[in-house]
Amino acid sequence: MYFGTATNQEQWSNKEYTELMLEQFGSMTPANVQKWMYTEPEQGVFNYTAGDEFANYALKNKKVLLCDTLVWHQQYPSWLDEKTWTKKDLLNVIYQHVYNEVKHFKGRCFSWNVVNEALNEDGTWRQSLFYNVTGTDYIETAFLAASAADPRAQLYYNDYNIEYPGPKSAAVENMVKWLRSKHVKIDAVGLESHFIVGQAATEAQQQQQMQSYIDLGVQVVVSELDVRFETLPPTEAGLAQQTVDYQASINACIKVGKQCMGISVWDFDDEYSWIPSSFAGQGDADLWYANFTTTPAYTGVVSAL
Numbered sequence: 334m335y336f337g338t339a340t341n342q343e344q345w346s347n348k349e350y351t352e353l354m355l356e357q358f359g360s361m362t363p364a365n366v367q368k369w370m371y372t373e374p375e376q377g378v379f380n381y382t383a384g385d386e387f388a389n390y391a392l393k394n395k396k397v398l399l400c401d402t403l404v405w406h407q408q409y410p411s412w413l414d415e416k417t418w419t420k421k422d423l424l425n426v427i428y429q430h431v432y433n434e435v436k437h438f439k440g441r442c443f444s445w446n447v448v449n450e451a452l453n454e455d456g457t458w459r460q461s462l463f464y465n466v467t468g469t470d471y472i473e474t475a476f477l478a479a480s481a482a483d484p485r486a487q488l489y490y491n492d493y494n495i496e497y498p499g500p501k502s503a504a505v506e507n508m509v510k511w512l513r514s515k516h517v518k519i520d521a522v523g524l525e526s527h528f529i530v531g532q533a534a535t536e537a538q539q540q541q542q543m544q545s546y547i548d549l550g551v552q553v554v555v556s557e558l559d560v561r562f563e564t565l566p567p568t569e570a571g572l573a574q575q576t577v578d579y580q581a582s583i584n585a586c587i588k589v590g591k592q593c594m595g596i597s598v599w600d601f602d603d604e605y606s607w608i609p610s611s612f613a614g615q616g617d618a619d620l621w622y623a624n625f626t627t628t629p630a631y632t633g634v635v636s637a638l
């Protein structure tokens with residue numbers, strides 16, 4: 334089981350940050366540089382400079398490289414929106430993108446998040462460019478392209494609010510069944526696990542939901558764990574609750590056994606957390622405070638492992 338973090342290489346100029354990252358984590362996920370807008374900025378023009386830098390650094394430091402992400406409705410290049418696509422042409426563009434990128438990193442990525450966040454909260458399909466033009470065919474195309482380009486990489490579907498039973502996780506189960514019935518390779522479901530203090534899924538809910546995916550023949554990972562405060566600064570009681578919330582994911586993963594392959598936090602130091610820029614006024618979601626001191630949740634996570 335790996336325990337890793339997402340990170341961006343701009344942060345590595347901070348020595349304190351980088352020492353902690355290399356000392357404390359066993360896997361690394363690029364938080365941005367492998368996303369479509371960076372890797373294919375113009376149609377058919379691929380740029381892997383930053384992705385390679387990241388991958389080589391991770392592997393040189395003996396980290397497991399978890400690759401992210403191939404098809405997502407955010408952070409894709411603007412040329413995709415500037416054209417009117419036929420279904421055939423867009424599926425071809427998706428195939429070429431996924432195939433080219435996965436082939437480029439072949440042998441280096443332990444896993445790929447192939448399709449990211451394709452579902453709405455009620456379990457219906459998200460109305461993205463990809464869905465609007467191709468229906469669900471883009472999902473199948475993306476997985477087929479990825480498995481053709483690197484048959485050994487673990488291929489994941491990744492989403493949030495699918496860590497507990499409900500309509501969205503039921504829809505993920507249906508997606509897995511559908512892909513499996515068509516013999517399309519999908520190896521695991523990534524449970525992002527972006528939680529809010531006091532509103533996280535319980536350990537029992539998470540364990541139950543992980544088991545439901547596992548029973549379909551796929552593995553699971555906790556892919557982007559963080560537990561944010563909606564109001565700052567945190568109270569003592571809030572910090573205690575955050576510890577329990579972090580531990581719920583760790584314990585659930587450990588309890589389902591080796592079918593839960595690992596856990597990643599979506600960065601580990603509040604200084605570099607994505608939360609404040611995406612959720613105004615919220616934060617303190619990570620295991621280290623901005624000043625590189627550990628939070629109570631860090632101690633809780635270590636004791637749960």
Ligand code: XIL
Pocket residue numbers: 364365402449525557607
């Ligand atoms: C985030 C990055 O951390 C930010 O730097 C970027 O501005 C937006 O995306 N779910 C995902 C991740 O699957 O790719 C997102 O990463 C966080 C939410």
